[in-house]
Amino acid sequence: MRGRSDVLEPAILGLLHESPMHGYELRKRLNxxxxxxxxxxxxxxxxxLKSLVERNWIQGTESLVAPQAVASKRARIVYQLTADGKEHxxxxxxxxxxxxxxxxxxxxxxxxxxxxxxxxxLRILEGRRTRLTERLETIRQSFARTRExxxxxxxxxxxxxxxxxxxxxxxxxxxxxxxxxxxxxRPAGTGRPTxxxxxxxxxxxxxxxxxxxxxx
Amino acid sequence: MRGRSDVLEPAILGLLHESPMHGYELRKRLNxxxxxxxxxxxxxxxxxLKSLVERNWIQGTESLVAPQAVASKRARIVYQLTADGKEHxxxxxxxxxxxxxxxxxxxxxxxxxxxxxxxxxLRILEGRRTRLTERLETIRQSFARTRExxxxxxxxxxxxxxxxxxxxxxxxxxxxxxxxxxxxxRPAGTGRPTxxxxxxxxxxxxxxxxxxxxxx
DNA sequence: GTTAGCATGTAAGGAGTTACATGATTTT
DNA sequence: AAAATCATGTAACTCCTTACATGCTAAC
Numbered sequence: 001m002r003g004r005s006d007v008l009e010p011a012i013l014g015l016l017h018e019s020p021m022h023g024y025e026l027r028k029r030l031n032x033x034x035x036x037x038x039x040x041x042x043x044x045x046x047x048x049l050k051s052l053v054e055r056n057w058i059q060g061t062e063s064l065v066a067p068q069a070v071a072s073k074r075a076r077i078v079y080q081l082t083a084d085g086k087e088h089x090x091x092x093x094x095x096x097x098x099x100x101x102x103x104x105x106x107x108x109x110x111x112x113x114x115x116x117x118x119x120x121x122l123r124i125l126e127g128r129r130t131r132l133t134e135r136l137e138t139i140r141q142s143f144a145r146t147r148e149x150x151x152x153x154x155x156x157x158x159x160x161x162x163x164x165x166x167x168x169x170x171x172x173x174x175x176x177x178x179x180x181x182x183x184x185x186r187p188a189g190t191g192r193p194t195x196x197x198x199x200x201x202x203x204x205x206x207x208x209x210x211x212x213x214x215x216x
Numbered sequence: 217m218r219g220r221s222d223v224l225e226p227a228i229l230g231l232l233h234e235s236p237m238h239g240y241e242l243r244k245r246l247n248x249x250x251x252x253x254x255x256x257x258x259x260x261x262x263x264x265l266k267s268l269v270e271r272n273w274i275q276g277t278e279s280l281v282a283p284q285a286v287a288s289k290r291a292r293i294v295y296q297l298t299a300d301g302k303e304h305x306x307x308x309x310x311x312x313x314x315x316x317x318x319x320x321x322x323x324x325x326x327x328x329x330x331x332x333x334x335x336x337x338l339r340i341l342e343g344r345r346t347r348l349t350e351r352l353e354t355i356r357q358s359f360a361r362t363r364e365x366x367x368x369x370x371x372x373x374x375x376x377x378x379x380x381x382x383x384x385x386x387x388x389x390x391x392x393x394x395x396x397x398x399x400x401x402r403p404a405g406t407g408r409p410t411x412x413x414x415x416x417x418x419x420x421x422x423x424x425x426x427x428x429x430x431x432x
Numbered sequence: 433g434t435t436a437g438c439a440t441g442t443a444a445g446g447a448g449t450t451a452c453a454t455g456a457t458t459t460t
Numbered sequence: 461a462a463a464a465t466c467a468t469g470t471a472a473c474t475c476c477t478t479a480c481a482t483g484c485t486a487a488c
Contacts, residue, residue: 007475008475008476018367032358041476042439042441043441043478076440111367113367114367114368114370152330157251164383164384168380224447239469240467256448257449259451259470263470292466292467292468
């Protein structure tokens with residue numbers, strides 16, 4: 001029943017958990033968290049905020065802020081999480097389904113790793129890794145099957161895509177190693193998540209599944 | 217007036233230009249061209265084919281194919297470009313607007329570079345490059361502005377994103393060099409598009425614009 | 433005093449998804 | 461004979477976008 005995401009809602013809740021904000025500011029921050037700089041429109045943001053208020057996960061309070069100590073600016077609506085909202089956010093960040101491992105959903109989860117425990121982080125990183133190695137398998141197979149009768153540019157596009165995914169897997173490997181280290185040596189949530197010192201120039205990124213199941 | 221794409225239509229036309237096909241087969245090939253392996257659904261494909269037929273860009277003919285020389289299989293509808301369709305495809309592949317430089321649109325254009333001339337290829341590669349350097353600027357600026365008060369994971373996500381975009385720019389540079397070479401030495405459309413032998417480990421990817429315009 | 437940026441919204445619509453529905457053919 | 465895969469479609473829905481509408485405030 002779910003579309004590709006609902007990437008917006010978790011992102012909003014996550015940002016508001018870090019600090020209360022009004023819509024206009026949220027949008028700017030959102031464009032960074034959502035990664036690919038697809039300028040999010042107000043036409044999505046405000047209706048979403050409205051529905052979050054209705055479900056009682058956030059609440060908005062008019063604030064007459066005077067930034068240079070001047071009187072009476074136009075009221076801005078500053079949103080913040082309710083108790084219900086905090087609880088819900090924790091559930092969302094910890095939950096994982098098939099959609100969790102897709103690009104944008106993963107990015108949002110990852111951006112708010114600071115608000116979860118090491119257990120959850122590891123689970124999500126590994127789920128993402130599995131998803132990516134599945135992709136690698138699919139690409140490699142079609143690569144092998146159709147190499148001959150394929151246009152050179154199409155081929156180059158796929159070679160490049162393959163490389164990008166391989167690189168992302170190595171990035172994840174670094175992060176996973178790091179989380180494992182954290183879990184063994186420290187209680188939780190300390191230490192920098194800096195990635196991949198592992199050179200790892202090898203090509204075997206786990207066999208995973210070989211089945212090329214249809215998913216449509 | 218255009219949404220993020222209409223990535224499907226050009227992709228279908230491009231594939232059918234390479235060779236006639238029926239819907240089911242199209243879908244599989246489509247999933248590779250469209251890159252990120254977002255399994256395209258029949259719910260999008262068949263209505264799109266229908267509308268292409270209505271606009272007289274493709275035509276479908278029932279074919280009673282018997283693959284192992286056996287009689288009477290169920291009829292499959294094999295689609296092929298009409299004359300109008302071929303003309304339209306050329307226009308689409310050569311045209312370039314703001315949407316052309318976005319990820320998926322670019323991928324589709326690139327996948328069918330074989331069906332265009334060197335002039336067009338170069339224009340599209342350079343447009344894409346400009347778009348990416350704009351992104352780099354945006355990321356770098358927000359990076360510099362908010363580095364301190366930002367979550368470590370969010371930071372790592374952005375660092376990684378930055379790296380991926382930088383890598384993509386270098387990939388484009390290789391392709392652009394290659395196209396330029398082709399244009400100088402050969403008539404058009406010959407030679408392999410193999411990328412970046414240029415090591416180019418430098419970091420200056422062109423200043424481009426510094427303005428952080430709103431686009432919403 | 434007018435342009436640029438801050439701030440909040442609504443209405444209509446586009447591009448795609450999931451879930452459903454059906455049936456033929458091939459493989460086990 | 462059952463299961464998998466080939467093959468074609470429709471209906472309802474979701475998430476997000478564009479375009480529109482409004483008004484305040486800062487800077488030039």
